[in-house]
Amino acid sequence: MSAVASKPEKTILQLAHGLCVVIRWPGGDPDGSGLHPGERAFAATLAPRRARIWIAGRIALREALARLRLSCEVAILSTERGAPLLPAGMAGSVSHKAVGDEIIAAALVASGSAFTLGIDIEVTEALGVDVGKKVLTAAESAEIERVAPDRRRFETLLRFSIKEAVFKAVDPILRAKISFQVATVLPSNDGTVDIEWRLPPGVTRPETEAMWKLWNGLILTTARSAKTRSP
Ligand SMILES: CC(C)(COP(=O)(O)OP(=O)(O)OC[C@H]1O[C@@H](n2cnc3c(N)ncnc32)[C@H](O)[C@@H]1OP(=O)(O)O)[C@@H](O)C(=O)NCCC(=O)NCCS
Structure with missing residues (x-):
């Protein structure tokens, strides 16, 4: 059957x-x-x-x-x-x-x-998986420390998701291996994200924006990168 x-x-x-x-x-x-x-x-x-x-x-x-x-x-x-x-x-x-x-x-x-685009989804039920140590920059870790303990896993997963979406948008432009440490992402409650880049010498900063939303138990993040980069 x-x-x-x-x-x-x-x-x-x-x-x-x-x-x-x-x-x-x-x-x-x-x-x-x-x-x-x-x-x-x-x-x-x-x-x-x-x-x-x-x-x-x-x-x-x-x-x-x-x-x-x-x-x-x-x-x-x-x-x-x-x-x-x-x-x-x-x-x-x-x-x-x-x-x-x-x-x-x-x-x-x-x-x-x-533009190039990036999208990532993460399931909030998967909060048991702690990706923090590998993913967060020192500035992000400090920010996470300031939120209530029961929000920390969520805030970490959110930053991970943003970085995955950003990676997908910038990798076709940079075509270089970058680490999670090259971008510090600062999500706001309105869904916008500030990105602070710390790229290796010689790598031009991509013109990238990212957004996030919580929707139906999913963290949904998107990113968009301009193909023409500023010097
Ligand atoms: C490539 C990567 C982002 C995929 O993410 P994932 O959580 O494993 O899986 P997802 O389901 O979200 O995404 C998989 C899709 O990513 C896309 N993808 C894979 N490599 C990609 C690349 N180099 N550029 C853009 N998109 C890519 C593909 O469409 C793939 O699906 P497909 O093979 O079915 O077409 C992840 O494996 C990775 O390398 N992450 C590192 C990110 C990083 O270094 N960030 C630091 C910069 S801030």
Whole structure:
């Protein structure tokens, strides 16, 4: 007897950095039959768990492109650095999570070639995972120390998520390995984020902005970086 696929829940969010699609598959079984044949062929080369989240990300990405009426007739594979490889005139980013049986994928898309984008999702239920030591700069650690103890895990996960989104937006521009220590991020309650860069000599500061929101048990962060950098 074949299992019945779970019904995905889809949400469209118009965010400051682009159109965002979040899709949740309660049974963790995204149906990749609507993807480009080249994407299905690529997914077939992946281990089953990775294939499921990769397919989930590409479904969210294609849904977001379709909502913006951006037609992408080629397979969306990946750059050599791992970012989604989109045709000129489109920018996009993907994040996904497997939580128990559930798969959640989020995609952020915008038209035009002036910016690169980043998106990250974190599940607030995963607050048990303490990523702090690896992720926080000294200034961020000091700030976390000032918040109530029961908020510290959340505030840490938020900063981690912002840095993941920022990384996805800046890596295609910098094309250099950077550490979590190069950016101190200061999120405000209104969803904006100040970013203080401390880049290695010779690396030009990217023009990047980031935003965050708490939505349906998810920390949802986005970033946008201008392709033309100031000296
Ligand atoms: C690349 C990275 C951000 C992925 O994050 P993750 O939490 O493992 O996974 P997510 O589901 O959120 O994101 C995965 C997606 O990121 C995207 N991605 C991977 N490498 C990327 C890159 N170099 N640039 C842009 N996007 C990238 C891909 O779309 C990938 O999904 P796909 O392979 O299915 O297409 C993470 O592994 C990493 O290297 N983090 C380091 C960040 C860092 O150094 N920050 C410091 C700067 S402040």
